[in-house]
Structures are given as structure tokens and as C-alpha cells.
Amino acid sequence: MLSQASVAMVRATLPVVRAHAVEITGEFYSSMFSAHPDLLDLFNQGNQADGRQKLALASAVVGFAECLTADTGDEAASFERVAERIAHKHVSLGVRAEQYPVVGHHLLTAVGTVLGAAVTPEVFAAWHEVYWLLACRLIAAEARLYQRGDLDPADHWRRWRVAKRLDEAVDVVSFTLVPDDGAAVPHFVPGQYVSVMVGLPGGRRQPRQYSLSHGPGRGSLRITVRRVRGREGAPDGAVSNHLHDHVTEDECLLLGPPAGETTLDTGDGPVLLVSAGIGITPMAAILDHxxxxxxxxxxxxAHADRSPAHHALRRECAQTVTGLGEAGELYWYESDHDDRSRPGRMEVDALPLRPGTTAYLCGPLPFMQGIRAGLIRRGLPAARIRYEIFGPGMLERDRPPAGT
Incomplete structure (x- = not known):
């Protein structure tokens, strides 16, 4: 709990901090990377370049402060979902408890740099308390995840050998991976992802997170990677293009442990799997399982894509559905619409909703926002709609009132 003195101070300063939050987080990342260049390997530099990481951090910190100073429990419940997602992302990257003081120092210094004389000792102390309450919450959540998986963050990255490489669709390739040392494949739950660390030209290393695209129990892990092509001046995806162009069978990749909170439930009710583009990957794992x-x-x-040729894992999923007695599939393609750069526009009213349905969503953020809103309009409770987000981002109801 935030102390009463800090509650009053945080409430009084929240408007100015919120207004300058992205500027503060931009200053934070710049100063931290200058002082600790080794941390560049831990952060997705693509998200740094386009500003998404700054926005996600700003939303999380401000949202947590609002949670601490709120008069009701709604904000706290909303932030719990965000905190769980952050903890899983951190565990997948091997974030360690001892790194939090470094982050705290540079973040609070950035607040002073941006806001200047407005940051009195009392203001600094209040926001120092906010940061460490957030840090302790995340450290505890991450410790539980490390313990549950019998993981050591100091020995995080393991070598996995590419046992099979398969072209799945236009600009999409699957890599089936086995432990290079012959160790057992770790347990995972359908819907989870792994972090992949690759070496890039110039000596840089970069991680990316990819959903596991087949279910557990197959003696391997599989990731299915779409080549990210830059559009409207944006660069090509560094890691996806490296994997496509340079990683062949029998080569090794560094992987973190499976992580992720958007996983298949343990019940027996109807399941609606909704995806667009490369968002098919966790759905394929759930379907396989x-x-x-x-x-x-x-x-x-239910899947939307640019065309059948761009539809990854299409044949595999269709064969699986054909072998099941109570399963069906619905597809939408862009060829039915004027906009040739986006997936087909899924018709949310065409999605079957039986009593007790749980829906799983994965795809571009605007796609998921639209589908989620439509399902809620049709009467599906929000608690029965689960989703995975690639990169920093949140759906509207999970954004703290105002990522990583």
C-alpha cells in the first residue's frame, strides 16, 4: 500500500507526470542505455525505434500510480492483468531482480530531468515509493514463475538445434527445435511463447518472442516466423529477416523458457479461436493440443489473412479440424475487399457463440479490439475473451485508466 502522504502527493502530481510520461520514459531509456549498453541486448530495438516501448512503459507506470491512488478496486483488477503479462515477458527474457535498482535509478532521474524544479524532495519520495511498490510486485511475480518452472535467470539462454525448417506460406517459415544437449523438452501450455536471441551484424544481439505453434508432447518446440518487411519508411524486421535468410537445419538458436499467460483453459466448454495473419500460431498450438x-x-x-497463399499453417489446421467431430473453420481473405495490404475483414456476427464459449484472440491490435468489442456486444462476457499481444500493447479494457 502507498503511504497516505504519498497518496496525496501522487494524486497532485499525476496530471503533470501523465502529460510528460512519454518524454520521461524516452529520457530514461536514453540515459540507461548510455550507462549500461549491455542492456541494449535485452530490449527490442525495433520497439525502441518506433516509440512503442516508451509508450508501454509510460502507460504501465502511470497506470500503476492510478491504481494505488484509486478509490475503488476496478483499477487494481485491471492492472493485475497488465502486471501478469509484464512478469511473463520478463521471465521469458531472463530479467533479474538485481536489474530493478538500475531501472529505478534512471527512471526517477529522468523524472527530475524532464520536470525540473517541480520535483521537490517530497515529490521524488512519493514517486520513488510508487516505483518500488511496482518493482517489488513484479519481482515477486517473476520469482514465482522462475520457481514454478525450476528456472535460473542467471542461466537463461539454452542452445536449441533446428531439426526441421519448413516454408509454410509466403514470407512464413517454421523451425522445429530440439535441445542441442539432448535434455528434455520443457513443459509448456498451448498459447505460450519463447524468446529467441540472435546475433546480428555489428556484434549486436536481439531477442524476439514467438508463439509456439504446435502443442506439447511432441518432443520438440516449433516457432513459425513471418518475415517483417518494412513499410512506409520503416526498416525490415532485423530478427525475422535474419531467421529467414541465415538459419538452416542443424544450426542452433538461443531460446529462453516457455512463458505467457494467455493459455488454454482446463475446462470442456466450446472454444472459439480467432486470429489474423501470423496470429494463427498460438491457435494452431491450441488446436493441435x-x-x-x-x-x-x-x-x-476463424482466421483472416491476405490470401490463401499468405495463410500460414492452413493445410495443417484444416487437416486437424477435418479429423474432429465437433470442429469447424471460417476464413476471410483480402481478395474480397479493396484494401490489399490488410487481412480480410472478419465478420464478427458470423462467429458462432454457443453457451459457455471461451474465445481466444491473436493478431494485430486493431483487429483484436474490433473482434473483442463485437463479441462483447453479442453477449460474450469479457472474462471469457483471452488474447495474446505481440510487442508492447494493451487492449482498451486492459489499459490502466488514464504494455511492456
């Missing part, structure tokens, strides 16, 4: 352990469960796979 259900086909083997709950083949009588009612399942609908």
Missing part, C-alpha cells in the same frame, strides 16, 4: 487430449470438445477456428 485439443485434437489429441479433448477431441470431442467443440472448436471453431
Amino acid at each position: 485439443l485434437a489429441r487430449v479433448q477431441p470431442t470438445r467443440r472448436i471453431v477456428l
Whole structure:
């Protein structure tokens, strides 16, 4: 709990901090990377370049402060979902508790740099308390995840050998991976992802997170990677293009442990899997798993894409659905619309909603926002809609009132 003196101070200064939050986080990253260049390897530099990481951090810190100073529990419940997502992302990257003081020092220094004389000792102390309450919450959550998975963050990255490489669709390739040392494949839950660390030209290393695209119990992990091509002046995706152009069978990749909170439930109710583009990957894992352990469960796979040729894992998923008695599939393609650069516009009213349905969403953020809003309008409770977000971002109801 935030002390009463700090509650009053944070409430009084929240408007100015919120107004300058992105400027503060921009200053924070600049100063921290200058002092600790080794941390560049831990952060997605693509998200740094386009500003998404700054916005995500600003939203998280401000949202947590609002949670601490709110009069009701709604904000706290909303932030819990955000905090869980952050903790899983951190565990997938091997974030350690001892790194939090470094972050705290540079973040609070950035507040003083941007706001200047407005940051009195009392203001600094109040926001110092906010940061450390957030840090302790995340450190505890991450410690539980490390303990649950019997993981050591100091020995985080493991070598995995590419046992199979397969072109799946236009600009999409799958890598089936096995431990290079012959160790057991770790347990994971359908819907989770792994971090992949690659070496890039110039000596840089960069991590990216990719959903696992087949279910557990196959003696391997599989990631399915879309080549990110730069548009409107944006650069090509450094890691995805490296994987496509340079990683072949029998080469090794560095992987972190499986992580992620958007996973298949343990019930037996109807399942609606909704995806667009490369968002098909966690849905393919869920479908694969259900086909083997709950083949009588009612399942609908709904997917939107640019064309059948761009639709990754299409044949595999179709074969799986055909083998199930209570499953169906719905597809939308851009060829039915004028905009040739986006997936087909999924018709949310065409999605079947049986009583007790749980929906899983994955795809571009605007796509998920639209589908989620439509499902809620049709009566599906928000608590029964789950989703995965690639990169820093939040859906509207999960954004603290005002990522990583």
C-alpha cells in the first residue's frame, strides 16, 4: 500500500507526470542505455525505434500510480492483468531482480530531468515509493514463475538445434527445435511463447518472442516466423529477416523458457479461436493440443489473412479440424475487399457463440479490439475473451485508466 502522504502527493502530481510520461520514459531509456549498453541486448530495438516501448512503459507506470491512488478496486483488477503479462515477458527474457535498482535509478532521474524544479524532495519520495511498490510486485511475480518452472535467470539462454525448417506460406517459415544437449523438452501450455536471441551484424544481439505453434508432447518446440518487411519508411524486421535468410537445419538458436499467460483453459466448454495473419500460431498450438487430449470438445477456428497463399499453417489446421467431430473453420481473405495490404475483414456476427464459449484472440491490435468489442456486444462476457499481444500493447479494457 502507498503511504497516505504519498497518496496525496501522487494524486497532485499525476496530471503533470501523465502529460510528460512519454518524454520521461524516452529520457530514461536514453540515459540507461548510455550507462549500461549491455542492456541494449535485452530490449527490442525495433520497439525502441518506433516509440512503442516508451509508450508501454509510460502507460504501465502511470497506470500503476492510478491504481494505488484509486478509490475503488476496478483499477487494481485491471492492472493485475497488465502486471501478469509484464512478469511473463520478463521471465521469458531472463530479467533479474538485481536489474530493478538500475531501472529505478534512471527512471526517477529522468523524472527530475524532464520536470525540473517541480520535483521537490517530497515529490521524488512519493514517486520513488510508487516505483518500488511496482518493482517489488513484479519481482515477486517473476520469482514465482522462475520457481514454478525450476528456472535460473542467471542461466537463461539454452542452445536449441533446428531439426526441421519448413516454408509454410509466403514470407512464413517454421523451425522445429530440439535441445542441442539432448535434455528434455520443457513443459509448456498451448498459447505460450519463447524468446529467441540472435546475433546480428555489428556484434549486436536481439531477442524476439514467438508463439509456439504446435502443442506439447511432441518432443520438440516449433516457432513459425513471418518475415517483417518494412513499410512506409520503416526498416525490415532485423530478427525475422535474419531467421529467414541465415538459419538452416542443424544450426542452433538461443531460446529462453516457455512463458505467457494467455493459455488454454482446463475446462470442456466450446472454444472459439480467432486470429489474423501470423496470429494463427498460438491457435494452431491450441488446436493441435485439443485434437489429441479433448477431441470431442467443440472448436471453431476463424482466421483472416491476405490470401490463401499468405495463410500460414492452413493445410495443417484444416487437416486437424477435418479429423474432429465437433470442429469447424471460417476464413476471410483480402481478395474480397479493396484494401490489399490488410487481412480480410472478419465478420464478427458470423462467429458462432454457443453457451459457455471461451474465445481466444491473436493478431494485430486493431483487429483484436474490433473482434473483442463485437463479441462483447453479442453477449460474450469479457472474462471469457483471452488474447495474446505481440510487442508492447494493451487492449482498451486492459489499459490502466488514464504494455511492456
